[in-house]
Amino acid sequence: MVIVMQDHARDAQIDETVRRIRAMGYGVNVSRGDERTVIGVLGDERPIDWEHLELLPGVERVVRILKPYKLASREARPENTIVRVGEVAFGGEAVVLIAGPCAVESREQIVETARLVKQAGAHMLRGGAYKPRSSPYAFQGMAEEGLKLLAEARDATGLPVVTEVMAPEQLETVLHYADMVQVGARNMQNFPLLQAVGKSGHPVLLKRGISATIEEWLMAAEYLLSNGNTRVVLCERGIRTFETATRNTTDINAIPVIKRLSHLPVIVDPSHSTGRGEYIEAVSRAAIAAGADGLIIEVHPHPDEALSDGAQSLRPEVFTEVVGQVRRIAQAVGRK
Numbered sequence: 001m002v003i004v005m006q007d008h009a010r011d012a013q014i015d016e017t018v019r020r021i022r023a024m025g026y027g028v029n030v031s032r033g034d035e036r037t038v039i040g041v042l043g044d045e046r047p048i049d050w051e052h053l054e055l056l057p058g059v060e061r062v063v064r065i066l067k068p069y070k071l072a073s074r075e076a077r078p079e080n081t082i083v084r085v086g087e088v089a090f091g092g093e094a095v096v097l098i099a100g101p102c103a104v105e106s107r108e109q110i111v112e113t114a115r116l117v118k119q120a121g122a123h124m125l126r127g128g129a130y131k132p133r134s135s136p137y138a139f140q141g142m143a144e145e146g147l148k149l150l151a152e153a154r155d156a157t158g159l160p161v162v163t164e165v166m167a168p169e170q171l172e173t174v175l176h177y178a179d180m181v182q183v184g185a186r187n188m189q190n191f192p193l194l195q196a197v198g199k200s201g202h203p204v205l206l207k208r209g210i211s212a213t214i215e216e217w218l219m220a221a222e223y224l225l226s227n228g229n230t231r232v233v234l235c236e237r238g239i240r241t242f243e244t245a246t247r248n249t250t251d252i253n254a255i256p257v258i259k260r261l262s263h264l265p266v267i268v269d270p271s272h273s274t275g276r277g278e279y280i281e282a283v284s285r286a287a288i289a290a291g292a293d294g295l296i297i298e299v300h301p302h303p304d305e306a307l308s309d310g311a312q313s314l315r316p317e318v319f320t321e322v323v324g325q326v327r328r329i330a331q332a333v334g335r336k
Contacts, residue, residue, distance in 0.1 A: 002076045003039040003053060006060045013058025014039070020056060024048070029071055031230055033079065036060075040071050042226055069218040069262070071225035072232075077263040083231045085180045085203045086160045088123045090233045091265030094336040095326065096294030098162060098267075099319060100126035102309040103139060104146035109301065114153035116316035117299050121323040124180070125150070125159040126296055130166045131308060132186050139307040147177040154179070162205055162296075168196040175202055185210050185237055185272075188220045198227025205296075207235045207269070210248065214257055221264060234258060234266040235296060236287075238273025247275020247312070250283050255290040267294035271312040277303065280314060281322045288329045295326065 003021075005014060014037050018028050027042035041048065050062045067073040083090040090096050099117035104110045104127045114125050129146030131139060142149070150161045160179035165171050166187060174181055180203040187193055188209035197204050204224060208217045217234065224232050236255065238248025250273035258266045268287035270280045284295050300306045300313035314322065330336060 001041050001048065001050060001062055001064045002070070003041065003062050004060045005037040005039065005058050007035050009037060009058035013056070017053070017056050017059060020053070027226075029226065029228065029230075031071075031077060033077075038077055040076060040225075042070075067261070068215070069222040072218045072221045072262045072264060074261060074263055079263065081230065081232075081263045081265065083203055083233050083265055085124065085162075088160055090267070091293050095288055095292070095330045096124065096267065097122045097323065097326070098124040098126050098294065098296040099299045101128075101300045101306065102271075102298050102313060103128045103131050103307055104142055104149050105307050107149050107152065110149050110153045111156050112301050113299060113316070114157045114159055116301065117319060118157045118159055120316060120320040121327070122159065122319075125153055125157070125161050126163070126182075126298075127153075127161070128164050128308070129174075130164055130170060132164070132166055132184055133308075144173055147174065151177045165193070165197065168192050171196050171200065175200060179203065180205055180233075182235075183207060183220075188212055188217065191223060194220060194223035195227050198224040198229040201229050201231065203231040203233070204229060205233050205235050205267075207237045208239065208251075208254070210238075210240045212239070214254055214261070218258075218262055221262070232264050233293075234262075234264050235269055236266060236273070236292075237269035246273075246279065248273050250274065250287075252286055252290050255287065255292050259291055265293040267296060268292045269296045271296070271298040271309070271314075275312045277312055277314050277318070280312070281318075281325055284322055284326050285329050288326055288335070289333060291333075297322065 029040035065075045099122040131141035162180040164182040165174040182205040185207045241249040270283035298313040303310040303313040
């Protein structure tokens with residue numbers, strides 16, 4: 001269940017409510033909004049004297065949540081969550097654009113790409129330093145050296161960096177360099193990793209697993225939230241279906257479904273969901289029209305020379321055209 005505090009409840013009242021819950025043997029997750037605070041009660045199936053909790057000073061109401069994803073649900077938090085990464089805000093009026101190469105390959109490549117995507121209108125830089133690849137013989141990334149180059153690109157452009165972490169033992173190193181960490185599709189149900197990222201409190205981009213249902217995806221987010229991390233952004237990156245014309249199938253349905261079920265921001269990755277550069281513009285337009293809070297798009301100055309996913313990477317000049325199209329769609333649906 002969640003306890004909704006009254007508008008502008010005093011800190012002393014919130015602290016006393018938290019103390020009472022912990023004294024009952026339950027865990028607590030406190031989410032502070034601009035006007036009110038919501039306290040999540042975490043524990044087992046033992047019955048709780050919720051009527052007693054409603055009588056505590058400062059408590060407005062107690063809500064019993066039926067969804068298995070308690071903290072990620074709209075029942076827990078009716079208003080949208082805004083996740084901030086520096087000056088970038090996911091879930092607000094503005095559509096966030098993240099762009100960059102699939103993998104960091106060299107200083108020249110990542111710095112050049114960062115400058116070009118910023119010029120085109122990107123708000124954040126993506127790039128993989130650790131690469132989960134289906135083949136053990138494929139390029140696996142530059143590891144910490146790649147993280148250092150991403151930090152150089154951030155220093156040169158001011159763009160915050162998002163990059164993938166694949167294992168709990170990598171997390172400390174990645175957090176040293178990244179403004180936002182990405183949990184990729186292959187690791188959506190890597191529960192030790194989710195717990196570690198949750199405890200870090202660092203902004204996280206959680207990609208949907210290749211065969212995951214929406215409920216399974218939200219349950220993965222619940223691992224992050226239940227470990228104390230409220231700075232979670234969901235990313236629809238396509239699911240595996242019987243269709244072979246594209247790499248995956250973009251689940252546009254997932255955007256309004258997530259918006260109804262959860263308060264978390266959701267963005268779309270049209271690069272991985274299609275696997276083909278020529279389809280990215282159309283899918284990007286559809287995603288924003290459906291209500292997505294942003295896009296993450298692969299951009300490479302020379303896709304034909306890319307060490308990873310060149311076929312789904314846009315040239316910078318094409319990305320500029322996509323940004324123009326997205327801007328018009330955003331304006332049409334009342335977004336920035």
